[in-house]
Amino acid sequence: MISRTAAGNGALTLLRVAILIGLASAIWIPIGVGVGLRPDLTERVQPIAQFLAAFPANLLFPVAVFFIVHFDLAPGIWLSPLMILGTQWYILFNVIAGASVFPSDFREAAATFAGHSEFRRVQRSGAVP
Numbered sequence: 001m002i003s004r005t006a007a008g009n010g011a012l013t014l015l016r017v018a019i020l021i022g023l024a025s026a027i028w029i030p031i032g033v034g035v036g037l038r039p040d041l042t043e044r045v046q047p048i049a050q051f052l053a054a055f056p057a058n059l060l061f062p063v064a065v066f067f068i069v070h071f072d073l074a075p076g077i078w079l080s081p082l083m084i085l086g087t088q089w090y091i092l093f094n095v096i097a098g099a100s101v102f103p104s105d106f107r108e109a110a111a112t113f114a115g116h117s118e119f120r121r122v123q124r125s126g127a128v129p
Contacts, residue, residue, distance in 0.1 A: 012076075020084040021091075028092045036099025046096060053089035057082060 035045045060082060068078050 016080050024084050024088040025091055029095050032092050032095025033099045036096040042100055057085035
């Protein structure tokens, strides 16, 4: 039987992961849409992002643990950002891909008929993973 402590720790981990994915999405979705709408910028940013995504996050774990131990920090808080290092790149890649293939006539119609705020709502629905 699962103890209350294990269930509580599992729920806390789920909450941390959900918050971090939400935070990474809030950061990378606007950037990805901005990059995806500009083909010249996409050609420059995509290879850099792919190179950074290939860097294994596991290599940062010993460095993070050293600083956590050295400065007597709470591991439950300071190791959490390391969990999101791999996920953030998939968010960025999918948003760039979604924004770059968004039909131009949809963009023009949203911009023409409803202005900038409607364009942002239409574009967000087409680019968000």
